[in-house]
Amino acid sequence: MEKDTVVNIKIEKAETSKINEVDFSNLSFGSVFTDHMFICDFKNGSWQEPTIIPYQKLSMDPSAKVFHYGQAVFEGMKAYKDDQDEVWLFRPDENFHRINKSxxxxxxxxFPEEYFFDGLNQLLKLDKQWIKKGFGNSLYIRPFVIATETGVSASPSTEYKFIIICSPAQAYYAGEVRVKIADHYSRSASGGFGFAKAAGNYAGQFYPTSLANKEGFQQVIWTDSNTHEYLEEAGTMNVFFRIGDKLITCPTSDRILDGVTRKSVIQVAKDLGIQVDIRPIKVVEIIEAAKNNQLKEIFGSGTAAVINPILGFGYKGDKWELPKLEDSYASTIKNTILGIQYNTIEDKYGWRVKVD
Structure with a gap:
């Protein structure tokens, strides 16, 4: 990464590596972790000296405020290895700014910028062998912050831990995805913190998603909390709709996550000559487009899958299937983004950042 290394990071290397115990051809997403972790404590009003230590359990007091008042935020990033064994990140500045916004x-x-990038750089160098070559292989990176002050008074914590853990990943495949458009539950509300990658945002989705699962849907497309008339996000991803030859996605707000992949999809689509409309989208508009055979594609965008096509949707008991296209916008855009991430095509945007 093109950041000056100015931080003194204490490194304690693992005595032995777990890497030979891992079947890299049969990975369950987010269940296996590398040999090391980055950790930094906030105490007495400032961030302390960061360290990299062997991956290990945390010891925390039961009264730590994260357990009681939910002060926890996180990010999702990936590192990729090209055919020359060089390691790359994809738009890491966006993740850094967003975790601080959250x-x-x-x-x-x-969190200080130099701590973040120096720590990440050192961590990835230590665990470089965990990043496997080949399209679909990557290292999922999870930075997160939790409140650690003891005591159950309802007030912001005065102590925190910033941690980065890493997990080897294969190509993310969610299977066939059909979604239910929400008409009762909401992911977030105006004036809230739906735009933040806060742990509580995800906890609140699990119950309505489980209800949708029982109806045969894999995910929920969330609607606005005030009227349930406007479409917002799909599961844990930003969502795009193709009506005719036009790609439409809703604008970000204090309810909607400003996704890094979302931004990338919009830019790539425009450069491919696809008309992109960023505007509010009503549920009735999508249903009418489906009835008139003008709704060609729906797909979600996010770090794990890059782009996840949606095969059909349901709303208030009715169901619609989408056509199967050979040259879909989803596949064309996804292949372009993957090419940038894996250093197989030119990166004219400057999104690809080398890990030195």
């Missing part, structure tokens, strides 16, 4: 919304201290 932290600020939850009254948590922002």
């Amino acid at each position: 932290s600020a919304r939850l009254a948590m201290p922002e």
Whole structure:
């Protein structure tokens, strides 16, 4: 990464590696972790000296405020290895700025830029062998912050831990995905913190998603909390609709996550000559487009899958299937983004960042 290394990071290497115990051809997403982790404590009003230590369990007091008041935010990133064994990140500045934006919304201290990038760089160098070559292989990176002050008074914590853990990943395949458009539950509300990658945002989705699962849907497309007339996100991803030859996605707001992949999809689509409309989208508009055979594609965008096509949707008991296209916008855009991530095509945007 093109960041000056100015931080003194204490490194304690693992005595032995777990890597030979891992079947890299049969990975369950987010269940296996590398040999090391980055950790930094916030105490007495400032971030302390960061360290990299062997991956290990945390010891925490039962009264730590994260357990009681939910001060916890996180990010999702990936590192990729090209055919020359060089390691790359994809738009890491966006993840750094967003985790601090999330932290600020939850009254948590922002993390120093040099700590973040130096720590990440050192961690990836230590665990480089965990990053496997080949399209689909990557290292999922999870930075997160939790409140650690003891005591159950309802107030912001004065102590925190910033941690980065890493998990080897294969190509993310969610299977055939059909979604239910929400008409009762909401992911977030105006004036809330739906735009933040806060742990509580995800916890609140699990119950309505489980109800949708019982109806045969894999995910929920969330609608606005005020009227349930406007479409917002798909599961844990930003969502795009193709009506005719036009690609439509809703604008970001204090309810909707400003996805890094979302931004990338919009830019790539425009450069491919696809008309992109960023505007509010009503449920009735999508249903009418489906009835008139003008709804060609729906897909979600996010770090894990890059783009996840949606095969059909349901709303208030009715169901629609989408056509199967050979040259879909989803596949064309996804292949372009993957080419940039894996260093197989030119990166004219400057999104690809080398890990030195």
